[in-house]
Amino acid sequence: MSSLRKGIEKIEIGLKWDPSPMGSAPHDLDLIAAAYTEDDPHGSPAYIVHFDSRSPDGTITLNRDSRTGQGFGFDEVMTLELERLAPSYARVVVGVAIQQDEQATGRAKVFADIPNTAVRIREGYTDLSLHDFAVVSGASATTVAEFTRGVDGEWVFHEAVRGFDDGDLNAFAGAMGAL
Numbered sequence: 555m556s557s558l559r560k561g562i563e564k565i566e567i568g569l570k571w572d573p574s575p576m577g578s579a580p581h582d583l584d585l586i587a588a589a590y591t592e593d594d595p596h597g598s599p600a601y602i603v604h605f606d607s608r609s610p611d612g613t614i615t616l617n618r619d620s621r622t623g624q625g626f627g628f629d630e631v632m633t634l635e636l637e638r639l640a641p642s643y644a645r646v647v648v649g650v651a652i653q654q655d656e657q658a659t660g661r662a663k664v665f666a667d668i669p670n671t672a673v674r675i676r677e678g679y680t681d682l683s684l685h686d687f688a689v690v691s692g693a694s695a696t697t698v699a700e701f702t703r704g705v706d707g708e709w710v711f712h713e714a715v716r717g718f719d720d721g722d723l724n725a726f727a728g729a730m731g732a733l
Contacts, residue, residue, distance in 0.1 A: 561708025562701065563637035566676050567648055568628030572669040581668045582653035585632045587614050588730050592644035592703075595731075600643065602727045603632070613638045614646070628674065636701055636709040644703045647714070647730045648675075650687075651695040665717075666691035673698050675711070683713050693717025695726045697733050 567585060574581045588599035589609065601609055608615040618631040634646060650673060652663050665671055665687040675683040675698065683699065690696040700714040714733055718726055 561636075561704070561706075562677055562711055563635070563709070564677065565634040565636065565682075565701070565711075567632045567634070567699070568674045568676075569630040569650060569672075570628045571671045574668075579655050581663070583630070583668065583671070584651050584653060585616060585630050586649045586651055586727060586730070587632060587634065588647050588649075588727050589614065589639070589643050590645040590647070590731060591642050593642075595645045595702075596733075597731055599647075599727060599731060611638070611640065628672075634701065636703075639703075641703075641707070646701045647697055647733055648699040648701075649695060649697040649726065649730050651726050654694065662694050662719075664692050664694050665696070675699050675713075677711075682711050685713075685715060689715055690717030694719060697730055700733060 569583055569585050571581055571583055584604055587603045589601055591600050603609050603614045603616055606616055613635045615633050617633055636646070654662050671687045673685050674681060685698060687696065695718040697714045697716045700712040701709050702712065703709055716733060718729055
């Protein structure tokens, strides 16, 4: 008996980190998803999901947003319902950016400054990727995943860890498309 594979359908991305030491500025990391159309898959995103928001069609949702890293388990969680995404979308890129408060620290924070960071990408109960940001420790933002739609309409996952020096949300979201 054979089974038909429909490709990746629903993804959960979790992000965690430890809170900053008492008396210092909080660490605030953000999950960001950018959706790209088949007309411009490596250009400007059609939309961006971040900061306790969701996509216009409800297929990408930031379910939990943390500004401090306090709590147990994964502090931020995003859900991507790729099977519901309109056929005009060919690509979704997910990244993580560190909110910057250079007035408090005197310099931009990088992943090496934040203890016990991790991102988990899973479909159902299957982990597709678990990553601790060690390879991008000197960066202030990074992509972590790329999902592309194949010619048959199935979504495929690609681990895409690439660090960026600019934690500015708009600049980072624009750069994500060039991945």
